[in-house]
Amino acid sequence: MKESMFYDVYGNKVQCNTCNHRCKIGINKRGICEVRENIDGRLYVLNYGLVSSINIDPIEKKPLYNFHPGSRVLSIGTVGCNFRCLHCQNYSISAAKIDDYPLEKLHPEDIVSLAKKYNTDGISWTYNEPTIWYEFTYDTSKIAKKDDLTVSYVTNGYITEEALKEISPYLDAANVDVKAFRDDFYRRVCHAKLEPVLTTCKLIKELGIHLEITYLVIPTFNDDEEEIKDFCRWVVELDPSIPVHFTAFYPQYKMLDVPPTPIETLNRAYEIGKDKGIEYVYLGNVHSDRDNTYCPNCGALLIKRSGFSILDNKIRDEKCPRCNFKINLII
Known part of the structure; x- marks a missing residue:
């Protein structure tokens, strides 16, 4: 177990602030995720590692x-x-x-x-x-x-x-x-x-x-x-x-x-x-x-795929080689 990084204490209850459910959890109870538990007024993560x-x-x-x-x-x-x-x-x-x-x-x-x-x-x-x-x-x-x-x-x-x-x-x-x-x-x-x-x-x-x-x-x-x-x-x-x-x-x-x-x-x-x-x-x-990935500006085929495999990648320096358009892509 590891203590949660984000929670507030309200008496015997704790409020988890890791996700937007922000569950309020009573003693020996768990949040919606079922892996965060209030143990003696402190919130612990049960699935750490x-x-x-x-x-x-x-x-x-x-x-x-x-x-x-x-x-x-x-x-x-x-x-x-x-x-x-x-x-x-x-x-x-x-x-x-x-x-x-x-x-x-x-x-x-x-x-x-x-x-x-x-x-x-x-x-x-x-x-x-x-x-x-x-x-x-x-x-x-x-x-x-x-x-x-x-x-x-x-x-x-x-x-x-x-x-x-x-x-x-x-x-x-x-x-x-x-x-x-x-x-x-x-x-x-x-x-x-x-x-x-x-x-x-x-x-x-x-x-x-x-x-x-x-x-x-x-x-x-x-x-x-x-x-x-x-x-x-x-x-x-x-x-x-x-x-x-x-x-x-x-x-x-x-x-x-x-x-x-x-x-x-x-x-x-x-x-x-x-x-x-x-x-x-x-x-x-x-x-x-x-x-496939195409250039938004000129329509050139930039990355050709087959399933999850890349067959060809024409992008260099994150730009279209045909029109020099800046591609939102991290090489």
Whole structure:
């Protein structure tokens, strides 16, 4: 166990300030994430260093397409989550209880050593929500940056402002799931709220962290054209150069009765994104040439992909070789 970095004490209760649920937790009780417990009036993290999943992935799998394309990262996850998404693809670990899942105990130095041993370019906190074991990601990321490793979060964006600011010097990139653009969806499907996620995206940009956004398109739930248009307008107002990934849904967990996303729906989302002014729009979870990177200015093919593999990369000095347009891409 490790004491939480962000909490307030109110008598026998503590308020966790790591994510935007800001749970008020009684003695011997746990927060929504199920991995933070009030023990004798102090908040402790129960899953510090307890790893459920570890693998080497291409950075494109996160997905991060405009951040060190072609690099490899050590991907790491634990158990638990602060959302309760009905369609979670990693529910076997996100819905697992810490006491009922086989976990491996590792130290921050162990993670960095593994990343270096296997010649990866960085570490990605992924598979389940990284915010719920924030202290371990924070301690490890500080060490990783000393060894010039990249650090990325794949996140639902529910981290608090104070926690995000604290880790920001050691966080290079984040892919945030904006799961819908209606608060009703967040309340019914995720047991959360939309606004904190949008606020996090804005703060990520302000802190100079590379941001990409994923929007999983779920038939009849968040695929309405007006909703997608509203989402795209919001992205453009925030920054039109933010890469957006419209990805296909496949029946998972408690949404087995919902059909997969038709390719026509994804293509329409792609067209709406481009029409509204988003400079880098990608389709994911399907076979399509719309996972390539094109110059927003002249349309030149800059990065050709096949799945998560890069077949050709024409970008030099973060500029289009044809028209010299500055590309929002970190080499």
